[in-house]
Amino acid sequence: MRRILLLVFVGFGIMSIDSLYLLGVRFFATVASTPSDTLLSIWAFLVHVILGLILVVPVVLYGVGHMLRARRSPNRNARRVGYALFATALLLLISGVLLLRIEGLFMPFSDGDSRALVWWAHVLAPLVVIWLFIAHRMVGPRLQWRVGLRWSGVGAGVLAALFVFHSNTGDPVVRDLDTSGMNLTNARISGAHSIPVSDLTDDSSCIACHPDVHSSWAGSAHRFSSFDNPIYAATARDARTEGVHLSNFCAGCHDPVLLASGTLDDPRLDDASLDPTSIPGATAGVNCLVCHSIVDAGPSGNGSWTIHPPTRYPFHDSSWSGLQWVSRQLIRARPELHARTMLVPGVTDSAEFCGSCHKAWIPEGLNDYRWLAGQNHYDSWRLSGVSGHGLDSWRWPEHAITDCNVCHMPLRPSSGMAARIRDESSVLKVHDHQFASGNTALMELLKLPDREARLEASKAALAGSMRVDIIGLREGGVIDGPFIGPIRPVHPTLVGGESYLLEVVSRNLSTGHAFTQGTADSNEIWLEVTVRDSQGVIAHSGLIDDDGMVDPDAYRLNSFVIDSEGYRVENRAAGRIFTKVYDHQVPPGAASVTHYRLDVPAKLQGPLDIEVVLRYRKFDHELMDFVYGPVEGTNLVKTLPAVEIARDRVVLAVDGDTNPI
Numbered sequence: 001m002r003r004i005l006l007l008v009f010v011g012f013g014i015m016s017i018d019s020l021y022l023l024g025v026r027f028f029a030t031v032a033s034t035p036s037d038t039l040l041s042i043w044a045f046l047v048h049v050i051l052g053l054i055l056v057v058p059v060v061l062y063g064v065g066h067m068l069r070a071r072r073s074p075n076r077n078a079r080r081v082g083y084a085l086f087a088t089a090l091l092l093l094i095s096g097v098l099l100l101r102i103e104g105l106f107m108p109f110s111d112g113d114s115r116a117l118v119w120w121a122h123v124l125a126p127l128v129v130i131w132l133f134i135a136h137r138m139v140g141p142r143l144q145w146r147v148g149l150r151w152s153g154v155g156a157g158v159l160a161a162l163f164v165f166h167s168n169t170g171d172p173v174v175r176d177l178d179t180s181g182m183n184l185t186n187a188r189i190s191g192a193h194s195i196p197v198s199d200l201t202d203d204s205s206c207i208a209c210h211p212d213v214h215s216s217w218a219g220s221a222h223r224f225s226s227f228d229n230p231i232y233a234a235t236a237r238d239a240r241t242e243g244v245h246l247s248n249f250c251a252g253c254h255d256p257v258l259l260a261s262g263t264l265d266d267p268r269l270d271d272a273s274l275d276p277t278s279i280p281g282a283t284a285g286v287n288c289l290v291c292h293s294i295v296d297a298g299p300s301g302n303g304s305w306t307i308h309p310p311t312r313y314p315f316h317d318s319s320w321s322g323l324q325w326v327s328r329q330l331i332r333a334r335p336e337l338h339a340r341t342m343l344v345p346g347v348t349d350s351a352e353f354c355g356s357c358h359k360a361w362i363p364e365g366l367n368d369y370r371w372l373a374g375q376n377h378y379d380s381w382r383l384s385g386v387s388g389h390g391l392d393s394w395r396w397p398e399h400a401i402t403d404c405n406v407c408h409m410p411l412r413p414s415s416g417m418a419a420r421i422r423d424e425s426s427v428l429k430v431h432d433h434q435f436a437s438g439n440t441a442l443m444e445l446l447k448l449p450d451r452e453a454r455l456e457a458s459k460a461a462l463a464g465s466m467r468v469d470i471i472g473l474r475e476g477g478v479i480d481g482p483f484i485g486p487i488r489p490v491h492p493t494l495v496g497g498e499s500y501l502l503e504v505v506s507r508n509l510s511t512g513h514a515f516t517q518g519t520a521d522s523n524e525i526w527l528e529v530t531v532r533d534s535q536g537v538i539a540h541s542g543l544i545d546d547d548g549m550v551d552p553d554a555y556r557l558n559s560f561v562i563d564s565e566g567y568r569v570e571n572r573a574a575g576r577i578f579t580k581v582y583d584h585q586v587p588p589g590a591a592s593v594t595h596y597r598l599d600v601p602a603k604l605q606g607p608l609d610i611e612v613v614l615r616y617r618k619f620d621h622e623l624m625d626f627v628y629g630p631v632e633g634t635n636l637v638k639t640l641p642a643v644e645i646a647r648d649r650v651v652l653a654v655d656g657d658t659n660p661i
Helices: 002-032 037-071 076-098 112-137 144-166 213-215 230-240 243-252 257-259 319-334 334-341 351-355 375-382 450-461 621-628 630-637
Strands: 173-177 187-189 295-298 304-305 359-362 372-378 410-415 428-431 466-475 497-510 522-532 538-541 557-564 580-584 589-597 609-618 643-652
Touching: 002 037, 002 112, 002 144, 037 144, 037 334, 076 112, 173 450, 187 295, 187 450, 213 428, 230 621, 257 334, 295 351, 319 334, 319 351, 351 375, 359 375, 372 375, 375 643, 450 643, 497 522, 497 609, 522 589, 538 589, 621 630
Parallel strands: 187 304, 466 643
Antiparallel strands: 173 187, 295 304, 359 372, 410 428, 466 497, 497 589, 522 538, 522 609, 557 580, 609 643
């Protein structure tokens, strides 16, 4: 029995130091209103749980054995206090077990007020145990106070050391990932020279707790941002022909795993015939651990983020599944460190987090010319009324939208570990990681199994973002002719044989940045105009021919960029871009007016039916030919969806016809 008692004393002593450390961490976190768990406190918690479970058996054995031996003792006071001491010790152990969160098991005290009650019982029980133990010995054998004080001093020293190590985290060294000296990307790394590919591609650990989130991401444009995206692969390889280091410009946002791991110079990446899955990290894309390992992000763009090696809980990298299971239980039990390091407050929930990549510019080191602005979602949002900062905006939403996630990561119901009540519905939800919106082509090009559902999600995101209206006409077919309109609610009557200028307004209703932004040079957004009489089509603009080509005379809401020799840059070669011929993108809340000359036939059959459709197709014919060749490119472009975003139609009487529809 003495050996068992010694084991209990030693275990209780270690547990006391460990518990005081954990309570101290929690206390200072509460006072400072900031999370403070570190890997040291996670290890301390693991020791706490293991030692607590180990102590169950010796405490019960000694307690029962001691009660049986002392049941006939004449010292009734000692017996009574001893019974209370044993009962309190059992309460301490049982409450500890009840506080455990174990994967796959229903735990009645996992959340809510009942858990708080059990937690307080677990915290206060040791104080009662100490008091009852002293009282038990005061009416029994004398306590050896000097021995106890000596060991208490040792414990205090250990406890002080734990707090010193806990608070002394140091400032990690931050360095640039672009070592070319050409300012090709602003990406930086903290606390390491590089991060192994395996540390940034271990998505299986994410799937274990967040399967629904991973599933929605698995078909997104972020998932396929790397060399398994044929469009990007062709463009990146083209850039690498001028120097492997030039692909740093692309990799800062498309290949962060290759950039952060230092493997971007692998010559196998230049071989278009090689399966990219055979190259570690070449198909990682913008994955879970990349985004969730970013610790800082700024508004300067071109990958203006800082990544830090992912914080791993104990045994995460173990080859034994049993220890991996332990690691998952630690996350469930102490999720604060995981949440804080995977969702850095003020970073992942900021517009700058997205803007670090969704804002690009061409450095002089890439084009041998000068700094040029590129695609820029961030600034057009920031300077608009949507963000709440654009004082001269034409449109102010009811509430400022300060976070890109509101539109691009809408909430969806979930029963996963990250699900929370995030709105008034009181339904558990997570942010959708599909990022459904502008890329309506990848799911078709890659033949994703759920491509139809993903395309519908993108269509839904685009629906209502723009509006087109046929607002009026001008007599004589000239821009300064007398204005006839607005044509609603009263429809004008046209005169056969006359010319008119048709005015169509395209308005950006709900896009928080310029429409479309992104790769606006290869996005196809155009107005499809069809004019019919009772016999059929009499005029049109913007129709798609049998080869999938959009009418070259169609009005496009994109940008047209050329090189220094005046040729259009059709292959996304950013280093060749010299200037824009035009940029027809529509800023937030703004509008674009398009004019069409309409010559009304003198002998028209019936009323004039005018219809305008705003269509969107990701990837134009020229880019597809560059990537796939002229034959396959032509065949593929015909399979790409031409999404309808907005439509307007008006039927006007001609001459004496007064019955327009």
